[in-house]
Amino acid sequence: MLILFFSLQTVHPQQIDKRDSLMKLLVRAKEDTGKAMLLLRLADYYETNNQDSSVYYLEKSKALSESLKFEKGLYHYYEQSAIVSFTKGDYGKAMEEQKSALALARELKDSSFVINTLNNIGIVYSYLGKFEEQLDYTLQVKNMVEAIKDSSKISGIYHNLANCYANLKQYRKSTDYALLSVQVHTRYNKRNDYINRVYATLGQNYEDLQIIDSALYYYDKAIKESVRLNDTYAEAAIYGYKSNLYANRNQFREMLKASERSLSLARELQSRQMLASSLYNVAYANFFNDNNAKARKEINEALLIATEDSLTDELKNSYIILSYIAAKDGDYATSLLAKIKSDSIQEAILNEQVIKSAAELENKYETEKKDNQIELQTATILKKNVLNYILIGSAITILIIFLLSYRTYKHKRKLQQQRINELETEKQLTATEAVLKGEEQERTRLAKDLHDGLGGMLSGIKYSFTTMKGNLIMTTENAHAFERSMDMLDSSIKEMRRVAHNMMPEALVKYGLDTALKDFCNDINQSGALKVTYQSIGMETAKIDQTTAITIYRIVQELISNTMKHATAKSAIVQLSKVDGPLNVTVEDDGKGFDTQILQRSKGIGWTNIQSRVDFLKGKLDVQSANGKGTSVHIEFNI
Numbered sequence: 001m002l003i004l005f006f007s008l009q010t011v012h013p014q015q016i017d018k019r020d021s022l023m024k025l026l027v028r029a030k031e032d033t034g035k036a037m038l039l040l041r042l043a044d045y046y047e048t049n050n051q052d053s054s055v056y057y058l059e060k061s062k063a064l065s066e067s068l069k070f071e072k073g074l075y076h077y078y079e080q081s082a083i084v085s086f087t088k089g090d091y092g093k094a095m096e097e098q099k100s101a102l103a104l105a106r107e108l109k110d111s112s113f114v115i116n117t118l119n120n121i122g123i124v125y126s127y128l129g130k131f132e133e134q135l136d137y138t139l140q141v142k143n144m145v146e147a148i149k150d151s152s153k154i155s156g157i158y159h160n161l162a163n164c165y166a167n168l169k170q171y172r173k174s175t176d177y178a179l180l181s182v183q184v185h186t187r188y189n190k191r192n193d194y195i196n197r198v199y200a201t202l203g204q205n206y207e208d209l210q211i212i213d214s215a216l217y218y219y220d221k222a223i224k225e226s227v228r229l230n231d232t233y234a235e236a237a238i239y240g241y242k243s244n245l246y247a248n249r250n251q252f253r254e255m256l257k258a259s260e261r262s263l264s265l266a267r268e269l270q271s272r273q274m275l276a277s278s279l280y281n282v283a284y285a286n287f288f289n290d291n292n293a294k295a296r297k298e299i300n301e302a303l304l305i306a307t308e309d310s311l312t313d314e315l316k317n318s319y320i321i322l323s324y325i326a327a328k329d330g331d332y333a334t335s336l337l338a339k340i341k342s343d344s345i346q347e348a349i350l351n352e353q354v355i356k357s358a359a360e361l362e363n364k365y366e367t368e369k370k371d372n373q374i375e376l377q378t379a380t381i382l383k384k385n386v387l388n389y390i391l392i393g394s395a396i397t398i399l400i401i402f403l404l405s406y407r408t409y410k411h412k413r414k415l416q417q418q419r420i421n422e423l424e425t426e427k428q429l430t431a432t433e434a435v436l437k438g439e440e441q442e443r444t445r446l447a448k449d450l451h452d453g454l455g456g457m458l459s460g461i462k463y464s465f466t467t468m469k470g471n472l473i474m475t476t477e478n479a480h481a482f483e484r485s486m487d488m489l490d491s492s493i494k495e496m497r498r499v500a501h502n503m504m505p506e507a508l509v510k511y512g513l514d515t516a517l518k519d520f521c522n523d524i525n526q527s528g529a530l531k532v533t534y535q536s537i538g539m540e541t542a543k544i545d546q547t548t549a550i551t552i553y554r555i556v557q558e559l560i561s562n563t564m565k566h567a568t569a570k571s572a573i574v575q576l577s578k579v580d581g582p583l584n585v586t587v588e589d590d591g592k593g594f595d596t597q598i599l600q601r602s603k604g605i606g607w608t609n610i611q612s613r614v615d616f617l618k619g620k621l622d623v624q625s626a627n628g629k630g631t632s633v634h635i636e637f638n639i
Contacts (some may be wrong), residue, residue, distance in 0.1 A: 015551055018555070019045055036064045036073040043080055047087075051270055053228040075104040075113060081122060087233050087315045089311075091127045091272035096126060115144050117155065119160065132166040138164050155185040159198045166205060169608075175205045196225035200238050207245055209601065215245060236265035236274055256285035276305040284321055296325050318508050324420070327406055336399055340391050344384055346427070349590040513549040514539040514576065517556060521574055530564050530572055537577035542585070548639060551613045554586060559587040559633055567591025567631060578639075585635040593625045 014336050021040050039061035058081055065073030066343035080100035085094040098121045105113035122137030142157045162177035178201045185195055207215035219242050226235035239262035246255035259281035266274040279302035284297035290320040299322050319342035325336035357472035405419050449531040474482060508516035521534040544552075556574055563569050569591030578586045599607065616619045617637050625631040 007452050013035075019281075031064065031066075033073060034070060036068065037435050040073070040076050040080060046079060047080070047084060051084055054080075058216065068150070068246045071108055075101055075108065078104065079116065081119070082124075086124065087269070088128070088271055089309075091124055091528075094362065095121070095124045095128070106273060111148070112150075115141055115150075118144075122211060123160065126163065126167055131164065135161075135164040135537070136242050137558070155181050155188065158193075159201060162198075162201050162205075165199065165305060166208070166319065169208075171205045171208045175202065175209075178205065188261050194220045195239075195255055197229055198231055200234065200241065203238070204241060212226060212245070212249070214240070219245075219543070221394050222608065229541070232265055232269055232364040233271070235272075236262050236271075238604050239265065240274070240277060240281065243285070250288075256282065256289055259285050272305050273314070274309055275300045276309070276318070277425070279305070280314060280318050280321065283318075283325070292325055292328055295321070299325060305344075312345060312349060316342050316349065318558055319345065327402065327496070330406075332399065332406075333400065335402070336395060339398070340388070340395075343391065344387055347387060348380070411584050436604070462517055467498070471493070479618045497637060507550060508553055509546070513544055513552060514542075516549075516553055517574060517576065520553075520557065524560065524564075530560070531570060532560065533571070533573045535573065535575040537575075538579040539576050541582065542578040544639060545622055548617060548637075552583075552637070555635065556585065556587060556612055557615050558606055562606055563587075563589045563591060563631070567593075583637045583639045585637070586632065588630065588632045590630045593629045593631055595627065596623050596625050599623060 006579060019042075022038065022045065026035070026038055030189040039057045043054045043057035043061065046057065058077055061073060062077045064070075065077060076597055078097045082094045082097035084099065085091075085097060098117055102114070102117040102121065105117050118137055119141045122141070125131075125137065126134040135256070138157065138160050142154075142161065145153050145157055158177045158181035162174045165171075165174040165177065178198055181198045182195070182202075185198060199218045203218035203222060204217045206212070206218065219238055222238045224237055226232075226238060230550050239258045243255050243259040243262060244254070246258060259278060263275070263278035266278045279298045283298040283302065285296040286292070286298065299318050302314065302318045302516045303322065305311070306318055319338045323338040323342065326332070326338060361363070405416060408415055462610045499526065520535050521532040524530055524532045560572065562570050567589050569589035572587065575584075575586040577586075611621070614635060617639075619635050619637040622634045623631070624634075
């Protein structure tokens, strides 16, 4: 997503003079705060079209502001430096600079500066993958801006909220905020600066909603406005979005045009991450346009940049397309090596949380930085070595299959494409399995920690309070307060046990799926939220491994949760049956029902989790529903 950094009122691109005029002012300027601000205006002029020049003027402004002890100038320096770092893809440095700016803003006690910086910190969080933190910061800024009725910033806030919800895959809500941003922008911002980025967000939302005509319409509007605003970074990014859209629709000639334009702009910007991504897109388009020579040249350049800058995603994608290109050229050794490297990188991405945790500890304990780096590198090398041994063991089989597939590809190109799609599906299923297993392991660990650790601690506190009560002389009012505290402690213990039970039901681990689902339905009945009837046929003798049982339990749990949240139902039925064949799961309710066509467009987290788990077990899912007629979900598993 292209998001909006709040610029300073004195340094908007549309507010500055021509470069020549600024240079003339600079020649005559004295060594004072006015010159420091003038240098910032020059840095802003070059921000989107010549970042080296922008950095040069920023550093000169910083040096002058430090010598003058000009805190306002230093605040502006850190804000603009963060934007430059951001456009280069150095999000860690951008976060450090934003935090320095926030400290200065609070020292200056300037609420507008605090609003600007809090907003930008939220944006950097989004590029670090921390979308909940981004939403939290942006909502804080929204409340502050609405409280002071600052109409000049509210359009930008609505746009950033649109990006927050898009990151959380709530595309309808994102589109509503983006359209609201356009409306407010048109009313209050006569210059229409940054309207190009709002249009780009709308284009991405409509693409995710599969409304392609609207997506292309807004992408074209965004490009036109980017040219008008001289926003080269946004223009390059939007051509990249169009390139991906055409790729997903197999329109490779159109993809080549868009990606080549994005590449040209990326070279102007000297943004290495965008350059690597654009080179990959051009190589991809040339491969499918039967121009292997150009594709190979471009992908090799992308690999060089991605390797030098440690751009993990770009490196993985580039190795994948290199594998295809080399295979088509008959260079099977290079193709196999590229396939192995891409798989190794994919494995590292799946462990990204571990790497992030290590990085956070590294920042927190700077004195242990070198030791942590050595340990992390050693562990990574060991893991890669083990993975390589496993891959080598299967390399011969893979190579034979690959050679046979390539010979067939000469005569039946469509069959080769189908094979590629099957391999991608298999990788997705493997990734899903790893995610689901990791999720359940973490649930089990947290449930045990809550029950054994926090539960024991709270019970000990309760016992201590009870003993203390007998040894204290209290007034009636204090006694009532003490009793209320004891009641609150009891409620906390019950809530902790309920949370631990939901995270990993003890009955599921000890007694199996049938007993766990029966207990789950009984718990719902006792809560009074919904009347649930549980039926099981042949489950007493059914042998189901724990991973499968946990997955089915989570599916039923999510379906009942959806019923309680959305169906307005009074009763529901959960049925499991296994008689000499597949395991059948049926969940029905007497709620208000819905149009099942919605599910084809749904990107909600709950339904996505259900579909992912069904796909993981290779099950067949059938949903029957209509408005006013309740809902019936039937799932068949070959277990």
